[in-house]
Amino acid sequence: MTGRTVTGARYGLRDWLAQRITATIMAVYSVIAVVVFISNKNITYSVWRDLFAQGWMRVATLLFAASLAWHAWVGVRDILMDYVKPAGLRLALEVMVLLTIAAYVGWTIQILWR
């Protein structure tokens, strides 16, 4: 019984779809960011601060960070599922990855709204 191969976790579609949607969000944000940077040739500290003082830029950046976090979580978990076979070790590593990603998102919020 302990050696039985088990499948059927029923969450494949959700994460696969989430990875594609978050990738699209990141791509759109990246294009907007490039346009903003190109249209402001002299990006001084004050220009930069004014840009991120605007509510829409903060929300968009937070959306980008959340998308990156979710996207990275699915990707890193996929790598762990392929290469780390003992379930206990994999769970421990997945928890570490989740905590790290959560810390980065928290740090992003702190930077954006400080």
Add this chain to the structure above:
Amino acid sequence: MRLSIYRYDPDKDDKPYLKDYDVRLEHSDRMLLDALIRVKEMDDSFAFRRSCREGVCGSDAMNINGRNGLACVTKIADLPDHVTLRPMPGLPVIRDLIVDMTQFFRQYESIKPYVVNHDAPPERERLQSPEEREELNGLYECILCACCSTSCPSFWWNPDKFVGPAGLLQAYRFIADSRDQETSARLDNLEDPYRLFRCHTIMNCVDVCPKGLNPTRAIGKIKELMVRRAV
């Protein structure tokens, strides 16, 4: 023509090795399989599978200069003078170029490769319209040679959990069949991070399929149906 062939007999050899054979080809030798039969005449301890010798049975799938293919449909003229032959990667070697395909067929079996229809059987066959039959083109031709699944890294890492491109192509073959009534159960069976979603669309399967089939497209269609079902 020089063939370097992977040799391993677990009863005699501590580890596998490559053995070189200089094969004198006859004028009638056109395919790699013909050269292998010449090797067998030179060294009858060499073991490999072959049967139909025309790309229908899928027995002589092997790794030819790093790329999976069928020896019987690989033209000698298209190969360099020096060819290295190894067993298909990712499956246990029984001897020389013969691999144990149990894992591969277990995954094939897991997708229920037959039409499930709960209606009373008609007097004659269950009919399909030409359009419904058309849906099966590019799917039913699979000969289960395992060239695709054994060139897929996801299948190498998780052969016990990932169905693999051949099994998923067959899964879609029955999902797409208008006579089958188990679509939802078939999708349930594949809605899993391992069984279907280990596919990361690198398309090695499409690259090597000797029948020119496209498992990646079939996998995409399964995912599309799952999305349509979920949203």
